Amino acid sequence: MVNGLNLLFQFLDSFAFIVLAAAGLAIIFGIMGVINLAHGEFIMVGAYATTLANIRAGLPLPAAMLVGVLVTAGFGLVVERVVISGTVPNALSQRFLGRKVIEPLYDRLADSMVATWGLSLIMVQGVRITLGNSLDQIGTPLGNIAYSGFSYSTYRVMLAAVALGVLALTYYVFTRTEYGMRARATIQDEDTARALGVDTERTYMTTFAIGSGLAGLTGALYAPTITMVPGLGSSFLVEAFVAVVVGGPSVVLGTTLAGGLLGAINATVSNVLGTFFGRIALLVTAIVMIRFLPDGITGFVETLRERRQEGA
Amino acid sequence: MATETSGAGPADAGDSGALAGLRSRFEGPNTVGNSRGFWVGFLVAVLALAAYPFVVGSYQASRFSLFLVYAFLGLSLSVVWGYAGVLSFGQVVFFGVAGYTFGVVSVNFATPAGITGAFLVGVFGGALMAFVLGYFMIYGGVRNVYVTIITLVSTLVLHTFMAQTAGDEWTIGEAALGGFNGMPTIPNLAFGVGGASITFSSMTFYYLVLGLLVATYLGLRALVNSDYGRVMVAVREDEDRTRMFGYDVERVKLAVFTLGGALAGLSGVLYAAWGNYMSPGVFELTFASLPVIWVSVGGRKTLLGAVTATVGIEFLRNSLGGELAFVIVGVLLLVFILGLPGGIVPWVHRTYVEMRSDGATPEPPEASAEVSD
Numbered sequence: 001m002v003n004g005l006n007l008l009f010q011f012l013d014s015f016a017f018i019v020l021a022a023a024g025l026a027i028i029f030g031i032m033g034v035i036n037l038a039h040g041e042f043i044m045v046g047a048y049a050t051t052l053a054n055i056r057a058g059l060p061l062p063a064a065m066l067v068g069v070l071v072t073a074g075f076g077l078v079v080e081r082v083v084i085s086g087t088v089p090n091a092l093s094q095r096f097l098g099r100k101v102i103e104p105l106y107d108r109l110a111d112s113m114v115a116t117w118g119l120s121l122i123m124v125q126g127v128r129i130t131l132g133n134s135l136d137q138i139g140t141p142l143g144n145i146a147y148s149g150f151s152y153s154t155y156r157v158m159l160a161a162v163a164l165g166v167l168a169l170t171y172y173v174f175t176r177t178e179y180g181m182r183a184r185a186t187i188q189d190e191d192t193a194r195a196l197g198v199d200t201e202r203t204y205m206t207t208f209a210i211g212s213g214l215a216g217l218t219g220a221l222y223a224p225t226i227t228m229v230p231g232l233g234s235s236f237l238v239e240a241f242v243a244v245v246v247g248g249p250s251v252v253l254g255t256t257l258a259g260g261l262l263g264a265i266n267a268t269v270s271n272v273l274g275t276f277f278g279r280i281a282l283l284v285t286a287i288v289m290i291r292f293l294p295d296g297i298t299g300f301v302e303t304l305r306e307r308r309q310e311g312a
Numbered sequence: 313m314a315t316e317t318s319g320a321g322p323a324d325a326g327d328s329g330a331l332a333g334l335r336s337r338f339e340g341p342n343t344v345g346n347s348r349g350f351w352v353g354f355l356v357a358v359l360a361l362a363a364y365p366f367v368v369g370s371y372q373a374s375r376f377s378l379f380l381v382y383a384f385l386g387l388s389l390s391v392v393w394g395y396a397g398v399l400s401f402g403q404v405v406f407f408g409v410a411g412y413t414f415g416v417v418s419v420n421f422a423t424p425a426g427i428t429g430a431f432l433v434g435v436f437g438g439a440l441m442a443f444v445l446g447y448f449m450i451y452g453g454v455r456n457v458y459v460t461i462i463t464l465v466s467t468l469v470l471h472t473f474m475a476q477t478a479g480d481e482w483t484i485g486e487a488a489l490g491g492f493n494g495m496p497t498i499p500n501l502a503f504g505v506g507g508a509s510i511t512f513s514s515m516t517f518y519y520l521v522l523g524l525l526v527a528t529y530l531g532l533r534a535l536v537n538s539d540y541g542r543v544m545v546a547v548r549e550d551e552d553r554t555r556m557f558g559y560d561v562e563r564v565k566l567a568v569f570t571l572g573g574a575l576a577g578l579s580g581v582l583y584a585a586w587g588n589y590m591s592p593g594v595f596e597l598t599f600a601s602l603p604v605i606w607v608s609v610g611g612r613k614t615l616l617g618a619v620t621a622t623v624g625i626e627f628l629r630n631s632l633g634g635e636l637a638f639v640i641v642g643v644l645l646l647v648f649i650l651g652l653p654g655g656i657v658p659w660v661h662r663t664y665v666e667m668r669s670d671g672a673t674p675e676p677p678e679a680s681a682e683v684s685d
Contacts, residue, residue: 111649121641276476
């Protein structure tokens with residue numbers, strides 16, 4: 001019984017971690033075709049902004065978290081304009097050189113990976129130089145749940161509920177709002193969308209800001225539970241990538257299913273064999289999944305559905 | 313092709329037949345530098361590198377030989393990514409596996425013959441690892457983007473794995489893998505059997521690496537300009553069309569991937585012998601990204617770019633040292649991938665050719681022009 005409870009908490013914990021780590025990355029990858037290798041560093045920005053706002057500026061934790069989200073979203077907006085779309089450098093060069101120097105990185109997967117990797121190097125080292133090797137940490141709020149000799153942090157279990165909230169909100173935004181409609185139109189057929197009056201430039205810009213904001217939220221939520229070092233983003237990167245690869249093209253459903261599956265595998269293996277093997281199991285699952293379901297879980301579901309329709 | 317390049321300009325008229333025939337093996341549309349001027353420059357550069365230790369002393373030469381060792385790693389990614397179109401983030405996997413293999417074997421058999429064997433086993437280990445991983449991915453129908461992600465994930469798996477090998481159960485023969493602390497007592501490289509052997513340390517090691525690098529560079533030039541090289545480039549440009557022409561695309565990709573693994577393995581073995589040391593640090597993300605940076609900056613579709621950018625960037629990074637090094641490297645990467653996606657060397661080459669063709673002498677047809685005919 002006790003073991004069962006342990007397992008349940010561990011599952012909720014890793015489910016939340018995987019979903020929150022992947023959400024922002026999945027949105028940016030799914031809609032813009034940009035693989036953001038600096039995703040972990042966006043999370044780091046959120047975590048740092050939250051910590052600084054809480055400890056140095058003295059804001060209460062929820063307000064500090066909001067600051068973290070907004071700062072990261074704003075930062076994402078700047079990155080999108082300067083690096084991903086190249087609008088700002090192009091405007092400058094148009095003025096001084098009379099020609100554009102940068103091609104947008106949309107749908108150039110390999111190039112976007114390399115460019116954002118450069119960005120992540122700059123961010124990690126830049127933060128290390130300006131803010132030092134570590135930062136004071138916010139204490140984990142809400143205490144522990146204690147049960148017959150064991151205890152688990154209430155806060156981390158609560159994050160599972162937050163993760164579900166994030167998924168629900170993302171679902172709402174992409175299916176029920178005007179922006180969501182434009183975004184989905186842009187994914188499906190950019191040229192037609194533009195012909196019908198959708199400002200695709202603006203859709204991309206908003207999408208990147210939303211994805212960055214979600215990364216910031218992840219950073220803000222985990223700020224009280226992890227050590228504040230400039231390289232903290234890399235601990236999220238693996239889970240995020242694995243979840244996006246396993247989830248497949250549909251952002252909300254894919255991330256939910258991937259979070260559920262990977263969370264279960266990670267929790268079970270960690271519980272039985274230790275954290276190290278939990279991580280290895282996660283990575284092996286990813287490799288096996290790519291081999292047998294190259295389009296992820298939702299891609300597989302899609303194929304099944306098409307096959308059934310053909311049969312009917 | 314041979315007639316076109318050798319009979320190109322009036323400058324080449326003095327070449328003797330044998331030399332021109334030899335040169336034509338190394339020249340073609342897949343490499344830059346197909347003129348007599350280039351080969352003169354190449355010879356001067358090699359001689360300058362050979363004279364370098366006498367100018368700066370053996371300590372600096374030994375430091376510089378590490379950059380030359382890295383050049384093999386750069387070349388391995390250039391072949392795999394630039395010529396066959398597979399972006400691998402995991403060249404360091406083969407580098408590390410080969411280095412560790414060399415370490416384990418050479419510590420156990422610390423005689424010249426044993427070390428010679430360890431060298432071969434190490435390089436073979438890198439190639440074998442690439443073959444297995446490549447077979448799984450390429451014949452498994454994994455698309456190119458996911459190949460990148462799988463290689464990245466493999467790097468992380470190995471890092472996690474090697475970092476926890478601190479215990480006594482991770483001792484192979486007399487060689488302890490040592491977890492985070494790594495393997496500190498790897499012997500110097502040596503070739504030969506018993507008395508008839510030669511051990512390579514600082515100066516001799518430098519010349520060994522330089523010699524191997526020149527040979528590898530020329531060998532790869534001959535490869536990419538051969539018929540097989542053309543098939544490789546065809547695979548990079550359009551897999552479906554190449555398949556339609558009857559080529560076995562999967563086999564070509566696997567062969568190139570394995571070759572890349574062997575080159576990265578060679579680099580790893582030399583690295584282990586250079587520092588007498590191997591640690592899980594070689595599987596870290598920052599190290600894994602270095603080959604991608606070198607090759608992107610230098611120009612992934614040129615072998616020369618990979619070598620010069622590797623040596624140049626590592627020299628710069630090492631001389632700068634300290635905190636700013638990675639910021640500068642990151643900025644370099646960002647600027648080049650955005651502003652000059654082809655890399656430096658092709659850009660310099662293009663500018664040079666344009667500058668010369670403004671003059672009176674007619675230029676030989678350029679690679680791009682030949683292809684578009």
